[in-house]
Amino acid sequence: MDGTTLTVCAYTLGCKVNVYDTEKMMEQFKLAGFAKVPETERGADVYVVNTCSVTAMADKKSRQAIRRAKRENPQAVIVVCGCFAQLSPQQALDIGADLVIGRDDKERAAELTLEFIGERRPRDYAPVAEEAQKDLAPAQKDLAPAQEDLAPGDRTRAYVKIQDGCDNYCAYCVIPYARGRARSRPISGIVDEVRGLAERGYKEIVLTGIHVASYGKDLSDGDLQTLLPLAAGVDGIERVRFSSVEPLLITEEFCETLSRLPNICDHFHLSLQSGCDATLTRMRRRYNTSQYREAVERLREAYPDAGITTDIIVGFPGETDEEFEQSRSFAQSMDFLKIHVFPFSPKKGTAAALMPQRVIDGVKKARADRLLRLSESLGLAFKTKYIGKHLKVLFEDEVTPGVFAGYSTNYINVRACSPVCDPRGRIGIARPTDVFTNYVKADILRL
Ligand code: SF4
Incomplete structure (x- = not known):
């Protein structure tokens, strides 16, 4: 760092909320005078790694990304944030992070980095995992509206985070511990952000959150059904997508609201996780397969061409061959466009990590392979229907x-x-x- 313009680059793992968070952090760095450089270009002064912890594999990839960033950019300040860093800040520091930024400090990432550069000593702003589990108070401040005068990327599609956090505590999921309670951004801030994006030429927005279905539960002035017409009605926005929806959100009333909006895309990511009711109960999911089927039927009634994608976990503790078969055949009957398959991996601190009847790795792999083959054939069948159509x-x-x-x-x-x-x-x-x-x-x- 020689007094010329400082440079920053970022590497993001995980979900679309992380993509959004990284873009917002890059806006802060730009406002603070940094020049953004591609992550592939060596020699940046600051290297941000936005980590994920949703599975054991995500943890591994996060650790690899931190180590690689340090190895390839020994001169850079390695700034680490995101779910892995939130839950394991000391580990992040031990393997190469210079500065760990916690979930409530992301909006100050550039400021904290500049402070760090001034003082040049390792620090950790994230609460340790145990504290994070106790301290789940809503943190509105990390949901500050986006900077109005900067585009969050140079693409035609922009992510708009409408909420963060989750209160569901599914048995396998560590995200509520890392992200905190569900909290919604105010409607006016979201609509202003969408207007700004439209003015900069974006045609498509993706409404993103950790648990989009809980949007508005902590607001007094409306919910998703209030937000949607306002966001979708912004001049210049031609398409609106959701990053994901939940079966229990898909009521008749919700579908009617959607149908009145001409620019809602007919693609819905509806997490299933298992097509077996007994497994869903052990997973502490809040719906059963009949409710899921009803949601899909409602969506297809409103949108006959709907592309429905999903996530399924295989090898959840206690998943017998019979339960897996039920799950597979339910998935087959849903005619998904794509199934994202996740072999179960226990996450420390979750209920599932303590569950007996672990499924051995070989069985998990075989089940995952079968579901991936199913996903491929369902996807091909879905796409084939459109040959010759528009x-x-x-x-x-x-x-x-x-x-x-x-x-x-x-x-x-x-x-x-x-x-x-x-x-x-x-x-x-x-x-x-x-x-x-x-x-x-x-x-x-x-x-
Ligand atoms: S709904 Fe369940 S799987 Fe999704 S983030 Fe919340 S706890 Fe995790």
């Missing part, structure tokens, strides 16, 4: 010269040639011609 696609990336990719409203990844004009940032009509595991090939009919 999909509305927002093009975002150029994957190879002249070939552009984007998502349809129902979340089919579409790739199409456009040798003459660059369709990025535009919504076009595309006609699928061929189906592949991860995308469909299509012709652009018009832009």
Whole structure:
């Protein structure tokens, strides 16, 4: 650090809320005078690692990312935040972090980093895990509205965090301990942020949160059904998605609200976790398979082309072969567009970590493989239905010269040639011609 402009880069693991949080931190760094550089470019003065702790694998990847950041950028100040850092701050410091930033200090990340650079000594702003479990008071301050004058990225789709935290305490999940209680951003702040994004040319917003369904429970001036028409009604916003929804949120009234809004995308990520009621009860999920099925039916009634994606855990403690079969066959009957499969990994501090009847790794792997094969075949079947039909696609990336990719409203990844004009940032009509595991090939009919 030689007195010239300081540079900062970031590496993000985990969910869309983390992506959003990283973008907001980068805005702070820019306002503080830092220049943002790509994470792949060595030599940044500050390297932010925003970690995840949702599974044992996420912990491992978080540790690897911290070690790699330190190894490849020995001169940089390594700033670590996110769920892994919140739950294991000392470990983060031991393996390479210079500064750990806790969940309530993320909005001061740049300020704390500058203080650190001034003093140059290891510090830890995160409460230790045990304290985090006790201290679950709502922390409105980390939900401050976004900076109005900076775009949170250079993409056509922007994430908008509407809430953080979760009160559900599913038996396997460590997130409520890391993120704290569910707390909602005020409606006015969210709508202002969406307006700002529309002014900067964003066409699609993704309403994001740790537990979107609990949005508004701590507000006096409305809930998700109040927020949606206001956010979706902002001029210039052509598409609105949810990062995820919950089965119990999908009431008839909720579907009616959605149906009145022409720009809600017909893609819904509806976490299932298991298609077996006994397993769901042990997981402490708050719905059963009939309620889940009802939610899917309601969504498909309102949106006949709805692409429904989900998460399923395999090998939860006590999951017998029979329970897994029930789960698999329920998933098959849901015609998902995609299943994200997670082999169970015990997380210290959760109820499931103490449960008996652990499923051995080989069985978990075999179950995961079967579900992944099911996901692939369901996805292919779903996409095949659109051969020769028309999909509305927002093009975002150029994957190879002249070939552009984007998502349809129902979340089919579409790739199409456009040798003459660059369709990025535009919504076009595309006609699928061929189906592949991860995308469909299509012709652009018009832009
Ligand atoms: S709903 Fe359950 S799985 Fe989702 S964040 Fe909350 S505790 Fe975790």
